[in-house]
Amino acid sequence: MRLSHVTFQASNALKLIEEFVTKYKFHPFAARGLDGGSSCQVALRNGGVVFMVNENTQKTHENPVMLYDIPLPIPFLDTACNVSFEVEDVPGLYRHLVDEGCQLLLPPTELHDDFGSVTYCIVKSVVGNVSHTLIDRRHYKASFLPGFKYLKNNTNNLSSGNLTHVDHIAYACPFGTSPSILEWYRRCFGFQHFPLYKGEDPERGLEITGHRIGLRLTSLVCPRLGEGCKLVLAESLPQEGINQVDQFIEHHTDGGIQHIGLSTPDIFKAARDLSHLGVRFASQPSSYYSEPRKQKEIYNVGLEPQMLEKFGILIDSATEDILSEDASKKFLLQVFAEPLFSKNSVFLELIERRSAEGFGEGNIRALWRSMQDLQEDLTVKEHEAQ
Numbered sequence: 001m002r003l004s005h006v007t008f009q010a011s012n013a014l015k016l017i018e019e020f021v022t023k024y025k026f027h028p029f030a031a032r033g034l035d036g037g038s039s040c041q042v043a044l045r046n047g048g049v050v051f052m053v054n055e056n057t058q059k060t061h062e063n064p065v066m067l068y069d070i071p072l073p074i075p076f077l078d079t080a081c082n083v084s085f086e087v088e089d090v091p092g093l094y095r096h097l098v099d100e101g102c103q104l105l106l107p108p109t110e111l112h113d114d115f116g117s118v119t120y121c122i123v124k125s126v127v128g129n130v131s132h133t134l135i136d137r138r139h140y141k142a143s144f145l146p147g148f149k150y151l152k153n154n155t156n157n158l159s160s161g162n163l164t165h166v167d168h169i170a171y172a173c174p175f176g177t178s179p180s181i182l183e184w185y186r187r188c189f190g191f192q193h194f195p196l197y198k199g200e201d202p203e204r205g206l207e208i209t210g211h212r213i214g215l216r217l218t219s220l221v222c223p224r225l226g227e228g229c230k231l232v233l234a235e236s237l238p239q240e241g242i243n244q245v246d247q248f249i250e251h252h253t254d255g256g257i258q259h260i261g262l263s264t265p266d267i268f269k270a271a272r273d274l275s276h277l278g279v280r281f282a283s284q285p286s287s288y289y290s291e292p293r294k295q296k297e298i299y300n301v302g303l304e305p306q307m308l309e310k311f312g313i314l315i316d317s318a319t320e321d322i323l324s325e326d327a328s329k330k331f332l333l334q335v336f337a338e339p340l341f342s343k344n345s346v347f348l349e350l351i352e353r354r355s356a357e358g359f360g361e362g363n364i365r366a367l368w369r370s371m372q373d374l375q376e377d378l379t380v381k382e383h384e385a386q
């Protein structure tokens with residue numbers, strides 16, 4: 001099993017495609033329905049990350065000529081709604097999912113063109129509006145999927161991206177649902193609980209509460225996916241005021257893909273490039289970088305606080321004792337980008353892992369607060385614009 005791509009549904013697909021191209025350095029490489037059909041679909045790539053953008057231009061269910069995905073119910077919502085996996089035995093997996101009582105949206109279906117054939121089926125996830133397309137493309141020779149036309153002027157594009165793979169997909173989940181979501185992914189696809197601290201109870205996950213934060217985080221890993229893609233379940237815990245998970249769920253009925261963590265080998269270069277192209281990152285108060293403990297942590301791994309501060313990059317060392325000189329060099333650098341659509345919509349994250357596999361509580365707190373600040377700022381801007 002391998003992550004193939006993540007699909008976005010947008011009421012204005014061309015706008016989202018332009019955003020991915022001009023701000024996030026993605027390159028469109030395959031498309032269908034651009035000639036005025038009832039739906040258009042475009043596949044874009046940055047390094048090892050593939051996104052698909054769907055637009056159902058007629059905004060109806062009557063003629064959803066959408067391949068590899070099922071259009072979401074109306075009213076139309078701008079969202080990331082499908083995570084596609086490459087698998088080897090679609091009929092076998094389909095039977096397994098039926099036996100597990102899953103809601104199958106499309107039975108095994110074969111499509112072919114001059115480059116070969118693929119078989120796929122679609123299953124509804126237990127999380128909000130999310131579905132999974134399971135594709136066997138072993139008998140397909142071109143770079144995407146049958147039904148798509150390959151775009152020209154596509155040379156050199158593979159090397160220009162600086163994203164290597166999808167590191168994790170974070171779901172916003174209704175309160176109390178994480179254990180049953182974990183159980184569903186375990187039974188259906190073989191995911192396992194990935195503890196974020198020693199002795200973490202899978203029923204409870206990591207609970208983070210305090211000033212302006214109330215979050216329960218449960219992480220899942222799938223050994224069949226190799227090093228790729230964890231799932232992160234984010235639930236809101238009661239805290240003062242509204243928060244990003246509650247608001248996301250309110251906006252998306254039962255939750256869904258809140259953010260996608262994209263792995264880069266050089267977060268400083270990636271953040272600088274994207275920032276020059278107009279991506280706004282969720283920033284930290286400058287006190288984060290002047291705090292003596294944090295400064296020591298940054299210098300200890302051979303970095304400079306100013307490098308991080310420029311783009312709001314956060315650091316979390318995996319070691320217990322960040323102040324010791326021989327602190328292990330395992331650490332994690334992360335930053336959240338602004339929401340792709342409205343202020344409560346899906347957003348992207350850049351993440352650089354230096355041997356650290358999990359998620360650090362320090363970074364989680366800081367990421368959470370940075371997104372709270374950014375959303376509050378977007379709310380103020382919305383009011384001013386009215």
Ligand SMILES: O=C(O)C(=O)Cc1ccc(O)cc1
Nearest residue numbers: 170232234244359364367368
């Ligand atoms: O650390 C990470 O990358 C996370 O994904 C944790 C996280 C999840 C949801 C939030 O709203 C804020 C932080």
Ligand SMILES: [Fe+2]
Nearest residue numbers: 170259261349
């Ligand atoms: Fe994340």
